[in-house]
Structure formats: structure tokens, C-alpha cells
Amino acid sequence: MNPDAPALSRLLGGRMGEHARPGGLWFRAWPWAFLILLVNFLVLMARQVPCETGQSKYLNLCYSDIRVLWYWRGLRDGEIPFLQHDVEYPVLTGAFMELGRRFVLLLGGKSQPGLNGAEVATSAHLFMGVTAVLVFVLFGVLVWAHLKMHRPWDALMIAASPAILTAGLINWDALVIALTSLALLAWGRRQHVWAGIWLGLGIAAKLYPLLLLGPLFILALRTGKWREFFITAGATVATWVAVNLPVYLATPDGWLYFWTFNVDRGADLGSLWYALNLAGINIPELSRVESLAMVIGALAIAAILLFAPQRPRLAQGAFLIVALFLVVNKVYSPQYVLWLLPLLVLARPRWFDWAMFSIAETLYYLAIWAHLDGVLSQDVPAGRLYWLSVFFRVGVVLWLMSRVITDIYRPAEDPVRLTGLDDPDGGVFDNAFDAPWLQKLTQRGPRPARLASSPPEPEPAPAEPVPTQPEPTTLGLAESSPEPPRQ
Structure with missing residues (x-):
């Protein structure tokens, strides 16, 4: 034992030996991230038990569309989504539902008309279990993708999130978030075709990944990285068409059902408009108001991404547009x-x-089920707690948007740029210069703006007087020109 070792080091066995490996298993992010994810998901599975035994799905906080839609979207009768029964989801999510049904058949369950109640219930339990395993794998893919990014320890924020513990099995959203993170990982690694493929698959699962093409386009406009953008956008369109076209050709009406369902939808659960309705404020022509708000907000975000003194990171733009x-x-x-x-x-x-973010979402999670169960009915004063939870949830998202915008205009406060990095997961945008047209428009130089924490550049030294006698040059170095800046 070394007597000079600190007290804690002596308590744990002394200083690290000369053959020890500081980068060993327990000093890496991935074993902790996957271990935490496993524990988080096991607790989520345990929370599903009351619903599997027929208890109240709302008061026991175990509601899942997965279980309900086995009964109500033709799966129990062997009907294939889109082809034989309409579903309110894009094509790839419908295919994921069908995949779960096929696994039920492989495990001995039944999916056909004329089954008795016990047979239907057994198959429903199998469908829920099979889907849960698939969803866990997708969450593993999500965590793996973030472990491969520049800040692997941040993956623990995903693995430990209460969002997985509460909302992980409400629907099939694990599919789209895994695909979206794979797209961002591929873009960061400059694998532009793969970025487009993953993004196209994500849009075929849920519509929101389409929004990510907006920040990609604006940042390509700002930096002139058009080739990379069009490769990714082309691969996105080609992948989305390849997935959707066969279903559209087989059943145009079935394919269109998702689109008509969402267009005709009114103010629904969780939205700001729904809470305003509960508070007695009705918004006429809601679809137009929603569209106008989205357009104005998107234009504002585009202006920030385009004209902020320091080019924003891709992830900042992606968060802002999806949050909006x-x-x-x-x-x-x-x-x-x-x-x-x-x-x-x-x-x-x-x-x-x-x-x-976790507090706001968890409070809303508790409020929505109490609202649906009638505990927070609008007929009693406690009903206000539901729409107040909506306002708090939306308010926190707006606050987070303001924090990200502050980071854009004060890059020294950006956690990623604190160490002098630019956009390490931004692919070709990392350390990219502004395009010449933007330099001319904003009267800024070719280099990205310095971080606010960077020391000012020293003043140039005054020029020395020209000697009366010419000095000899060595190897012609005095006549060499400096290397032009990297574009």
C-alpha cells in the first residue's frame, strides 16, 4: 500500500497499477447505458401486468394501443393492415404490426375469425409480449446509435429517461425514433446514401422525420453543401417511394386512409388547442390556424439557422423544427x-x-390517464389540472426551444461547443464556411464566427520600414504565397 495515496484511494485498494487499463469496461459508456436501459424496460414490462390481467388500464397507468389495436384493427381475425383493414398509421408501422402478428402465429397463437374469448385473449397476450421484445430491440438500436456519436455518455440520458418507463409501450414509436437516430448517425459519418435510406424508412413509419429535411436544406444553403444534401434527399425519396408504392398500387384507398384521417382530425388529446377548448376558448378554422402557425414558426427557425452569426448545429435545427x-x-x-x-x-x-423535460412529461402522463378515467373530469374543479398539465408541458417545450436558440446566439454556452468544437455530429457541416453569397450579404469573412469564449485575435504588428538595401532571399521563401483558406 502506498502511504502517499489519498484516503479514498487507500480505502479502495491503493492507486491504479501500472498495468491497469483506465479505458476498461467499467469506464466506458456502453455497458452502463445498456444496463440502465434493461432495468428501465423491465420496470416498464412489470407495469403492464395489471392490464394483462384485465384491471383498469387508465388508473393503473398501463394503457397501450398495441393491446387495443389487436382487437380493433383486424389483427385478431387475421386481416393484413392496409390490404384488408384500414389503419391510421403510415405503411412501415402497419408492416411492423403485421410482423408482430406473424410472430404470434409462429409461437402457436391464433389469428383468424371465429375464435372464442380465451383464444383471442391468449393471442393478444402473445402479441403484446412479442411486440415488447421488438420494441426493446429498437430502443437498444436507439441507444447504440447515440453511443456511436461524439458524446457517448449522453446516451445515458436516453437509457435512464422516464419517457421509456412511461410511454415506451403505448405505441410503436420506438421504430421511428430508432430509424431517425440511425439517419443522424449516418449523416454525421458522411454516409449520405445511408442517411437518406434511414430517413426514408423513418418517414414511412411516422411522418415527422420529414421535418429534418428542412434544417438539412437550410444548412446546405448556408454552407453550399448541395451535393451531400441532394444525395441524402434523393435516397430519402427513393426509399419512401419503394416502401409506399406497392401498398398504394394494391389498395389506394387503404393507403390514403392515414392521410385523410389526420387531415380531418380536430383538436385532440394533449394539444394546446384541446386544452384551450377545455378552458372555454374555441379556435375557429383550426386547420388553417395550425398551418399558419407552423409556416410562421418554420420561417423563423429557417431565418435563425441561416443568419445566426455562428452557424447552428444540425441537431439544434432538428430539435427546433420537431418541437415546433x-x-x-x-x-x-x-x-x-x-x-x-x-x-x-x-x-x-x-x-x-x-x-x-422529464418532469413535465411525467406529470402530463399522470394527468392524461386520470382525465380519460374521469378522475380529472371537466365537471369538477380538479378537471382544470388536466389542461394546466398541457400548458405546463407545452411551456417547458417552448422554454427548451428558447434555451437552444440562446445557445445558437451564444455558442460559448452550448454544451457541445464549450471545448471549442463546432458540430462534431454534423457531418459535412462541421467546421464548414459560409457560402460566398452569404458572406457578401452579411459582410462576414470566410471563416465561421469565433465562440464568445475565444480570446480576441491580437492586433497585427506594425509593418517594418522597407530597408534601403534589398535583403537576399533564401530558397525563394520570401516570394511564396500563403496557402488559401480551406473552403
Whole structure:
């Protein structure tokens, strides 16, 4: 034992030996991230037990569309989504539902008309279990993608999130968030075709990944990285068409059902508009108001991404546009917390922000089920707690948006840029210069603006007087020109 070792070091066995490996298993992010994810998901599975035994799905906080839609979307009768029964989801989510049904058949369950109640219940339990395993794998893919990014320890914010514990099995949203994170990982690694493929698959699962093309386009406009953008956008369109076209050709009406269902939808659970209705404030022509709010907000975000002195990071733009969409959307389901979680971790990896986000979402999660069960009925004063939870949830999202915008204009406060980095997960945008047209328009030089914490550049030294006698040059170095700046 070394007597000079600190007290804690002596308590644990002395200083680290010369052959020890500081980068060993327990000093890496991935074993902790996957272990925490496993524990989190096991608790989520345990919470499903009351619903599997027929107890109240709302008061026991175990409601799941997965279980309900086995009965109500033709799966129990062997009907294939889209082809034989309409579903209110994009094509790839319908295919994921069908995949779960096929696994039920492989495990001995039944999916056909004329089954008795016990047979239907057994198959429903199998479907829920099989889907839960698939969803866990997708959450594993999500965590793995973030472990492969520049700040692997931030993946613990995803693995430990209460969002997984509460909303992980409400719907099939794990599919789209895994695909979206794979797209961002591929873009960060400059694998532009793969970024487009993953993004196209994500849009085929849920519509919101389409919004990410907006920040990609604006940042390509700002930096002139058009080739990379068009490769990704082309791969996105080609992938989405390849997935959707066969279903459209087989059943145009079935394919269109998702679109008509969402267009005709009114103010629904979780949305700001729904809470305003409960508070006695009705918004006429809601679809137009929603569209106008989205357009104005998107233009404001585009202006920030384009004209901010320091070019924003891709993750910041992605978070802002998706958060705007959720704030103004006609429905803000409790599982949509999963859409924002990975983007928040990339845009502003601060535990305080993560905690505030988690508190707001968890409070809303508790309120929505009490509201649906009637505990927070609008007929009693306690009913106000539901719409207040909606306002608090939306308010926290708006606050987080303001924090990200502050980071954009004060990059020294950006957790990712504190060490002098630019956009390490931004792919070709990392350390990219502004395009010449923008330099001319804003009268800024070719280099990105310095961080606010960077020391000022020293004043140039005064020029020395020209000697009366010419000095000899050595190897012609005096006539060499400096290397032009990298574009």
C-alpha cells in the first residue's frame, strides 16, 4: 500500500497499477447505458401486468394501443393492415404490426375469425409480449446509435429517461425514433446514401422525420453543401417511394386512409388547442390556424439557422423544427415525448434541461390517464389540472426551444461547443464556411464566427520600414504565397 495515496484511494485498494487499463469496461459508456436501459424496460414490462390481467388500464397507468389495436384493427381475425383493414398509421408501422402478428402465429397463437374469448385473449397476450421484445430491440438500436456519436455518455440520458418507463409501450414509436437516430448517425459519418435510406424508412413509419429535411436544406444553403444534401434527399425519396408504392398500387384507398384521417382530425388529446377548448376558448378554422402557425414558426427557425452569426448545429435545427411541430399540432399524444427525447439530448445535453423535460412529461402522463378515467373530469374543479398539465408541458417545450436558440446566439454556452468544437455530429457541416453569397450579404469573412469564449485575435504588428538595401532571399521563401483558406 502506498502511504502517499489519498484516503479514498487507500480505502479502495491503493492507486491504479501500472498495468491497469483506465479505458476498461467499467469506464466506458456502453455497458452502463445498456444496463440502465434493461432495468428501465423491465420496470416498464412489470407495469403492464395489471392490464394483462384485465384491471383498469387508465388508473393503473398501463394503457397501450398495441393491446387495443389487436382487437380493433383486424389483427385478431387475421386481416393484413392496409390490404384488408384500414389503419391510421403510415405503411412501415402497419408492416411492423403485421410482423408482430406473424410472430404470434409462429409461437402457436391464433389469428383468424371465429375464435372464442380465451383464444383471442391468449393471442393478444402473445402479441403484446412479442411486440415488447421488438420494441426493446429498437430502443437498444436507439441507444447504440447515440453511443456511436461524439458524446457517448449522453446516451445515458436516453437509457435512464422516464419517457421509456412511461410511454415506451403505448405505441410503436420506438421504430421511428430508432430509424431517425440511425439517419443522424449516418449523416454525421458522411454516409449520405445511408442517411437518406434511414430517413426514408423513418418517414414511412411516422411522418415527422420529414421535418429534418428542412434544417438539412437550410444548412446546405448556408454552407453550399448541395451535393451531400441532394444525395441524402434523393435516397430519402427513393426509399419512401419503394416502401409506399406497392401498398398504394394494391389498395389506394387503404393507403390514403392515414392521410385523410389526420387531415380531418380536430383538436385532440394533449394539444394546446384541446386544452384551450377545455378552458372555454374555441379556435375557429383550426386547420388553417395550425398551418399558419407552423409556416410562421418554420420561417423563423429557417431565418435563425441561416443568419445566426455562428452557424447552428444540425441537431439544434432538428430539435427546433420537431418541437415546433408538436407545439402547434392538433394532437400531442403522450408517446410523442419519445420523438423529442433523442433530439433534446443532441441539441442541449444538460441534465437540468433533461430533468425539467422529464418532469413535465411525467406529470402530463399522470394527468392524461386520470382525465380519460374521469378522475380529472371537466365537471369538477380538479378537471382544470388536466389542461394546466398541457400548458405546463407545452411551456417547458417552448422554454427548451428558447434555451437552444440562446445557445445558437451564444455558442460559448452550448454544451457541445464549450471545448471549442463546432458540430462534431454534423457531418459535412462541421467546421464548414459560409457560402460566398452569404458572406457578401452579411459582410462576414470566410471563416465561421469565433465562440464568445475565444480570446480576441491580437492586433497585427506594425509593418517594418522597407530597408534601403534589398535583403537576399533564401530558397525563394520570401516570394511564396500563403496557402488559401480551406473552403
